[in-house]
Amino acid sequence: MQRRTIWSFVLVAILFVTSACESRSDVAPVSVVPESGGGGGSGGTMGDSTVIGTVTIEGTAPMAETIRMNSDPVCLKEATMTDTEYYIVGEENALGNVFVYVKEGISGTYPPANETVTLDQRGCRYNPHIFGLQVGQTLQIVNSDDTLHNIHATPVANAEFNTGQPIQGMTLDRQFDQPEVMVPFKCDVHGWMNSYVGVLPHPFFATTGPDGTFDLSNLPAGNYVVEAWHEMLGTQTQNVTVGDGETTEVSFSFNVG
Amino acid sequence: MHWLHHYIKLLTVASLVLITAGGLVTSTDSGLAVPDWPNTYGYFMFSFPLSKMVGGVLYEHGHRLIASIVGMLTIGLVVWLSRTEPRTWVRRLGWIALAAVITQGTLGGLTVLYFLPPPISISHAGLAQLFFVLVVSLTVFTSPGWRAQYSRPHPLNDRTLSRLTLLMPFVIYCQILIGATMRHTDAGLAIPEFPLPFGLLVPPVWTTGITFNFAHRIGALVVTVLILTTMAHVLYHHRSVRTLARPALLLGALVCLQFSLGALTVLSEKHVVINTAHVAVGATVLVTAVVLALRVHRISFRDVDIHDRQPETCVESVPTDSEAQA
Numbered sequence: 001m002q003r004r005t006i007w008s009f010v011l012v013a014i015l016f017v018t019s020a021c022e023s024r025s026d027v028a029p030v031s032v033v034p035e036s037g038g039g040g041g042s043g044g045t046m047g048d049s050t051v052i053g054t055v056t057i058e059g060t061a062p063m064a065e066t067i068r069m070n071s072d073p074v075c076l077k078e079a080t081m082t083d084t085e086y087y088i089v090g091e092e093n094a095l096g097n098v099f100v101y102v103k104e105g106i107s108g109t110y111p112p113a114n115e116t117v118t119l120d121q122r123g124c125r126y127n128p129h130i131f132g133l134q135v136g137q138t139l140q141i142v143n144s145d146d147t148l149h150n151i152h153a154t155p156v157a158n159a160e161f162n163t164g165q166p167i168q169g170m171t172l173d174r175q176f177d178q179p180e181v182m183v184p185f186k187c188d189v190h191g192w193m194n195s196y197v198g199v200l201p202h203p204f205f206a207t208t209g210p211d212g213t214f215d216l217s218n219l220p221a222g223n224y225v226v227e228a229w230h231e232m233l234g235t236q237t238q239n240v241t242v243g244d245g246e247t248t249e250v251s252f253s254f255n256v257g
Numbered sequence: 258m259h260w261l262h263h264y265i266k267l268l269t270v271a272s273l274v275l276i277t278a279g280g281l282v283t284s285t286d287s288g289l290a291v292p293d294w295p296n297t298y299g300y301f302m303f304s305f306p307l308s309k310m311v312g313g314v315l316y317e318h319g320h321r322l323i324a325s326i327v328g329m330l331t332i333g334l335v336v337w338l339s340r341t342e343p344r345t346w347v348r349r350l351g352w353i354a355l356a357a358v359i360t361q362g363t364l365g366g367l368t369v370l371y372f373l374p375p376p377i378s379i380s381h382a383g384l385a386q387l388f389f390v391l392v393v394s395l396t397v398f399t400s401p402g403w404r405a406q407y408s409r410p411h412p413l414n415d416r417t418l419s420r421l422t423l424l425m426p427f428v429i430y431c432q433i434l435i436g437a438t439m440r441h442t443d444a445g446l447a448i449p450e451f452p453l454p455f456g457l458l459v460p461p462v463w464t465t466g467i468t469f470n471f472a473h474r475i476g477a478l479v480v481t482v483l484i485l486t487t488m489a490h491v492l493y494h495h496r497s498v499r500t501l502a503r504p505a506l507l508l509g510a511l512v513c514l515q516f517s518l519g520a521l522t523v524l525s526e527k528h529v530v531i532n533t534a535h536v537a538v539g540a541t542v543l544v545t546a547v548v549l550a551l552r553v554h555r556i557s558f559r560d561v562d563i564h565d566r567q568p569e570t571c572v573e574s575v576p577t578d579s580e581a582q583a
Contacts, residue, residue: 072311148309150292160372162289166298166309188290189312 043108044202047220049242051102052249055212055228057095059256061087067192074147075124075190084192085129086232094212095254097130098230099182099198101205102216103237105224110202112136116173119185119195121149121165126185126195130231132205133197135179141165141172148189155183158199162188181229196231221246228252261337262399268330269396272389273540275327278320279385280536283440284529287313288373294366297321324362331358334395347398350391357388375441382437386430386543393544397551407500412556415494421487422550428483429543432476436539439469445532448474451523477519484512484546491549504549511542 064083069075088096112134120127122144133139141151143165152162157178165172176183176199187193198205206214216226221244227237233254242248282288290313291297297305297318302325310318331354338351361384368377397403413419439445447466448454454474460467491498491505518535525531 071315074311147311148298148314150290152289152292154372162292162372164292164298166300188287188317189314191286191313 044106044110045108045220046218048245049219049221050247051216051219051224051226051240051242052247053100053214053251055095055098055100055208055214055230055252055254056093057087057089057233057254057256058093061089061095061256069124069190069192072124072147072190074145078145079123079125081123081125085125088210090210090212094208094210095230096208096210096212098208098212098214098228098252098254099130099132099196099205100208100214100216100226100228100252101132101181101198101200102202102219103181103225103227105222106202106204110134112138112175113203116140118142119197120144121151121187121193124149124190124193126187126193128195128207130182130196130207131198132207133176133199134203135177135199135201136175139174139176139197141174143168143170149187149193150189152186152188153183154186155180155199158183181227182231198229226250228254230254259401261341262396262401264330264337265334265392265396265399268327268334269389269392271323271327271330272392273537275320275323276385276389276540277533277537278316278323279382280533281529282316282320283536284527284532285313285316287316288378289369290314290317291321291369294369321365324365328358328362331355331392342399344398347395350395350398354388354391354395357384357391361385361388373441375438378441379434379437382441383430383434386433386540389540390426390544390547393547394551397548402500403551403555406555406559407498407552409498409500409555413495413553415553418487418490418494418553421483421490422546422553425483425487425546426543426550428476429480429539429546432473432480433539433543435469435473435476436535439466439473442466442469444469445527446470446523449523449526451520473519477516480542481512481516484508484542487549500552501549504545504552508542508545508549511538511545514538515542 064085064087067079067082067084069079069082085097090096116138117131117133117140119131119139119141121142124145124147143149146168148164148166150162150164151172152160153174154160155176155178157180158176161174163172176197179199179201181198181200182196183199185195185197204216204219206216208214219242221242224240224242225237226240227235229235233256236252236254238250238252240248240250293299295302297314298309300306302318302321305318335351335355338348342348342351361381364377364381364384368374368381371377439447442465444466447464447470448460450456452474454460454467454471460471488505488509491501495501515535515538518531518538521531522528522535
């Protein structure tokens with residue numbers, strides 16, 4: 001009886017160790033970059049109209065806070081920028097890191113652009129912090145740090161994924177198959193690291209720089225709803241009409257409560 | 258038998274450390290800092306470099322390592338019980354503990370691979386408490402005091418105490434499950450004020466988070482009143498029985514501490530240390546209530562002991578009162 005019990009233990013221990021040694025069946029495999037290039041096709045047309053504009057902030061934006069990175073000595077050593085990026089305010093109250101895109105009015109489908117967009121983890125920050133991507137376009141996530149990161153995307157319409165990059169220089173290619181504004185990224189190792197990507201079925205989007213400007217070019221003439229999204233201040237929309245070959249200017253102003 | 262008892266005490270301590278480490282993982286939001294399982298960033302768990310244990314990895318991988326130690330100690334426990342324990346039901350409890358710890362490890366892995374779905378995470382938290390209760394119960398069952406029936410060969414004849422102590426662990430466990438649900442649905446600050454929700458006795462609006470949060474607060478009141486009532490009852494009627502008075506007093510002190518930690522968790526906006534201590538003390542409250550219940554109902558196990566008794570296990574000398582405290 002006792003001998004049988006001991007052998008049962010040995011069996012359980014072997015099963016445990018064997019399962020621990022197996023490699024993880026990871027999340028979905030890397031997708032293949034599509035062959036077709038950007039620019040009108042399958043019904044979606046490119047035009048020569050443009051919507052340009054500026055995003056500003058009214059009121060005083062909260063001061064950037066210094067991120068304490070002392071949970072990882074590598075971050076502490078290599079970080080060149082340790083301020084939070086929630087509010088990037090330039091001259092004349094220009095507001096950066098605002099994602100501006102055509103929300104409504106685009107007809108037809110647009111194949112994903114050939115260019116690969118890169119999300120770089122460098123200095124324990126995501127670069128860029130706010131950016132856009134077309135449905136099916138390849139996003140390459142790079143770990144440029146000499147420490148480990150995990151890439152944890154928490155979309156709602158697309159599939160969630162969480163993948164580790166323990167070695168400097170590792171890359172990971174991903175695509176999103178559904179439009180979604182915005183898909184958050186976070187690193188659970190370094191809780192301060194976060195980023196957002198706007199995934200759209202067309203190429204008419206931009207992110208404002210520190211000067212607050214944006215440029216939605218190559219639009220076909222038409223009536224559009226343009227939305228501006230800020231991670232702390234929410235969204236604003238405007239109706240915009242742009243004629244053939246014309247440039248229309250719009251401006252957004254976010255109020256700090 | 259003496260060393261087995263000390264071994265299980267070691268497992269008890271390790272289990273509490275493990276629960277605390279688990280609380281630290283959730284309090285620091287590090288549950289997904291290691292995306293793979295059972296490996297860690299592709300490394301075999303025990304060969305993962307210490308230099309890479311940074312940020313959230315320190316908490317999550319640390320939790321896994323402690324869990325492995327507890328798992329191995331539990332395997333050792335079952336082997337030890339199988340070889341030396343004459344009581345069949347105690348040996349069976351050892352096997353149940355092993356099944357629980359294996360299931361617990363699997364739940365922990367699944368919750369990582371499926372991005373912390375609340376049902377799996379809550380089950381992981383709930384089973385952790387049951388495992389802890391099992392281990393503490395085994396500590397009690399192998400103690401010299403238990404075998405000497407705490408020098409009380411006759412029933413207490415106190416039906417009120419009997420009912421209170423049977424009810425208490427159940428109510429505390431329900432309260433812990435509500436707390437785990439709140440924690441794993443990120444509803445800890447759904448009501449950001451303390452003591453009154455939004456300045457009122459009852460929340461003016463109801464969301465899922467507010468409901469769990471409010472239920473946990475009501476549960477805290479129920480548990481506190483129940484424990485303090487039990488403590489008062491023990492101290493009034495059985496003050497001289499130290500094997501009952503001591504855990505009752507400890508329980509009263511622990512529930513006051515736990516109530517304060519709950520309030521401070523809200524007021525500090527879930528400070529990591531306070532939030533983690535709330536988990537650890539909650540588990541300690543539960544097992545202290547279980548110890549008290551077992552001591553009160555010791556006589557009910559008599560028949561089981563007699564049924565299982567084998568010649569070599571028989572009667573030892575009745576320990577002194579201080580021995581019976583063990």
